[in-house]
Amino acid sequence: MSQPYDILIIGGGMAGASLAIALSGHGLRLGLVEAAPLKVEKVPNYDDRGIALSYGSRRIFSALEVWEGMQNQAQPIEHIHVSEQGGFGFTHLHATEEQVPALGYVITARDLGAGLLPTLENLDDVDLIAPARVRWARVDDAQAHIGLENGELHARLLVAADGGNSLVRQQLGFAVRCREYHQNAITANITPGNPHGNTAWERFTTHGPMALLPMTESRCALVWTVADKDVGEVLSLNDEQFLHRVQKGFGWRLGRLQQAGKRTAYPLSQLWVPDAVQHRAMVIGNAAHTLHPVAGQGFNLGLRDVAVLAEVVLDAWRNQQDPGSLDTLTRYQQWRRRDQRGVVETTNLLVRSFSNDFLPVKLARNLGVLGLEALPPARHAIARAAMGLQGHLPRLSRGLPL
Numbered sequence: 109m110s111q112p113y114d115i116l117i118i119g120g121g122m123a124g125a126s127l128a129i130a131l132s133g134h135g136l137r138l139g140l141v142e143a144a145p146l147k148v149e150k151v152p153n154y155d156d157r158g159i160a161l162s163y164g165s166r167r168i169f170s171a172l173e174v175w176e177g178m179q180n181q182a183q184p185i186e187h188i189h190v191s192e193q194g195g196f197g198f199t200h201l202h203a204t205e206e207q208v209p210a211l212g213y214v215i216t217a218r219d220l221g222a223g224l225l226p227t228l229e230n231l232d233d234v235d236l237i238a239p240a241r242v243r244w245a246r247v248d249d250a251q252a253h254i255g256l257e258n259g260e261l262h263a264r265l266l267v268a269a270d271g272g273n274s275l276v277r278q279q280l281g282f283a284v285r286c287r288e289y290h291q292n293a294i295t296a297n298i299t300p301g302n303p304h305g306n307t308a309w310e311r312f313t314t315h316g317p318m319a320l321l322p323m324t325e326s327r328c329a330l331v332w333t334v335a336d337k338d339v340g341e342v343l344s345l346n347d348e349q350f351l352h353r354v355q356k357g358f359g360w361r362l363g364r365l366q367q368a369g370k371r372t373a374y375p376l377s378q379l380w381v382p383d384a385v386q387h388r389a390m391v392i393g394n395a396a397h398t399l400h401p402v403a404g405q406g407f408n409l410g411l412r413d414v415a416v417l418a419e420v421v422l423d424a425w426r427n428q429q430d431p432g433s434l435d436t437l438t439r440y441q442q443w444r445r446r447d448q449r450g451v452v453e454t455t456n457l458l459v460r461s462f463s464n465d466f467l468p469v470k471l472a473r474n475l476g477v478l479g480l481e482a483l484p485p486a487r488h489a490i491a492r493a494a495m496g497l498q499g500h501l502p503r504l505s506r507g508l509p510l
Contacts, residue, residue, distance in 0.1 A: 112115040112251055113235075114431060115421065116263035118242055118276050120146055123160050123393030123410045124269035125224045129172050130418035130510060132231045133448040136425060137450050138259060141254070142238035143270075146229070148221040155297055155369040156216035158321055158329030160185075160308075163208050164496025165411045167507040169223075178223035183322045184210035186306040188494075193313040193357055199481040201491045212308075212404075212493060214321045214329060237261075242270070245279040247388040252432070255462030265421070266389040269410075272379055274395035282391055287378040289459060291316060292339045293401055294332045296371045297323065298354065301363025304328055313357035317459075320358065328362070330354065331401050339373050376400050384444075385437035392417060397448060402458050405451050408496050415504035416443050422510055447499055 115131060117124045120142030128140045161169075161182065167174040184203075188211060191198040203211050228234065237256075244255040245266065252266035254276070268276035277284070304322040311318045316333035323329050332354065334342055345353060351365045358365075379398040384391050393410035417440050424436040480486050492498050496505065503510055 111137075111262075113261065113263040114425075115139070115265050115267060116141065116252065116254070116261055117267045117269055118245075118254065119269035119271060119274075119393070119395070120144075120228075120238060121269065121271065121393070122220060122407060123414055123458075124225065124267075124314075125228050126168075126172065126411060126473050127269065127392070127418060128231065128234050128412045129174065129224065129227055130414060130504065131421065132233055134422055134425065134510070136233065136421075138231075138233055139235040139237060139263065140228075141240050141256070141261070142236075142243060143241045144239055146225060146236060146238045147426050148225050149218055152216075153399050154325075154327070156218050157295065157372075158214045158297070158323050159217055159220060159407055160321055161215060162405075162408040162494060162496040163210060163212055164501075164505050165214060165408050166210075168411055168415050168504045169507055171504045171507050172227075174223050177226070178215060178219060178409060181219035181223075181324060182213040182215040184306050184321060185212040185214065185308045186210055188308045188310065189361075190310045191312070193359070199487065201487060201494070204493050205484070206488065207493070208495070210306075211491065214308075216322050216323075223437065237447065240393075240428045242275055245276045246391075247280065247386070249387070252388040263432070264388070264430065265437075267417070268389065268391040268395045269303065269393045270395055272394045272398040274391060275393050276389070277381065277391050280386065281391050282381050282386070283383065285380045285457060285508060287381060289376045289378070290336050291333050291376045291400075291459075292336060292373045294330075294334055294339070294342060294371055294373045296330045296350075297327045297369040298330050298351070298365055299327055299367040301366055302361075304362060307350055309358070309361065311358050316355060318354070318357050319401070319404070320362070320408050321404075325480065332357075333376065333400075333402065336375070343371055343373055378452065378456060380448070382449075383441070384448075385434070385441045387434040388432045390417075390440070391436050397452060397456050399452065400459050403451070403455050403494070405494075412447060412496055412502075412505065413444060415502040416440055418504065418510055419502045443500065443502075449494075 114136040188201040309320040321329040392413040399406040420440040
């Protein structure tokens with residue numbers, strides 16, 4: 109365990125696994141440390157959690173040659189419809205208008221893991237160190253170091269992809285900015301009475317934003333934001349009462365809601381690391397930015413981190429430069445800063461704007477949404493941003509190999 113790695117990734121979730129796959133095959137010595145056993149539940153379940161993938165994320169997975177193993181389980185989003193309960197404003201986005209097969213996809217976390225893990229396990233140049241829990245982390249000028257229960261590991265570059273409560277981020281002193289929303293997201297899978305038609309519905313209700321996303325097996329993934337004070341009461345409802353409450357907020361566009369699965373709630377806040385790199389170490393994915401789910405961008409933003417980081421590191425490696433130097437990592441940060449800041453601030457603006465029921469604000473909000481419907485160029489710009497296709501795109505985001 110004393111031989112140093114070129115890149116050591118902490119966290120074997122979707123961001124960490126994708127980064128290992130992206131960096132493999134180019135002569136780097138790679139290690140991936142994950143606290144939990146690397147395995148995927150084999151039996152599908154009605155309550156499997158849905159994850160929204162942008163079209164840009166599909167391109168990245170295609171370039172990594174893992175999309176083929178996922179696509180049959182991924183439900184395309186061909187239409188997005190945005191409206192407000194009790195308001196007159198609405199707008200829509202259509203894949204045909206953007207000349208893409210889908211604006212995005214919904215896939216369960218289980219199926220996404222099942223698409224990544226076999227590829228990860230077959231990489232000869234990636235040491236999978238799991239289950240293994242990191243106890244401490246530090247860096248010096250020459251290397252980054254982590255301590256495990258049974259020894260130490262060293263690397264030229266340490267990448268923390270260990271989630272919103274990242275131990276590595278805390279140990280290395282990365283500064284974070286936090287916003288508390290005093291809200292919870294309630295998630296559940298629901299079967300509607302009418303076919304979902306590959307449409308994602310974003311409905312701003314009096315109790316908070318409500319999204320219904322199309323899934324396989326005629327299900328929809330519900331993500332409903334409610335105030336902290338209301339969470340206990342909503343979770344205490346039986347299936348019939350819960351469906352009635354959702355129906356009241358969402359309306360009848362999908363007919364009578366037929367079935368509700370297991371409900372889960374988690375508190376909502378925003379975390380952002382403005383300076384995500386230092387000499388020999390950096391943070392990506394949820395360790396660098398944890399977002400409100402209102403725009404469905406959290407995982408997609410992290411995957412764009414992966415795409416840029418892999419390109420920057422491999423460019424440095426091929427040019428015989430140090431992949432863990434601050435110069436190399438600063439190139440990554442400069443490339444990613446605008447996208448990260450834009451998504452962080454836009455998400456916060458949406459939450460604040462649609463959580464305000466002051467009548468003049470509500471009127472302006474509805475006029476703005478209705479105006480958007482009348483301006484195809486504005487809708488196109490929003491669609492490109494939602495698909496992860498704005499700005500200076502790395503090779504993977506263009507569907508090209510590294």
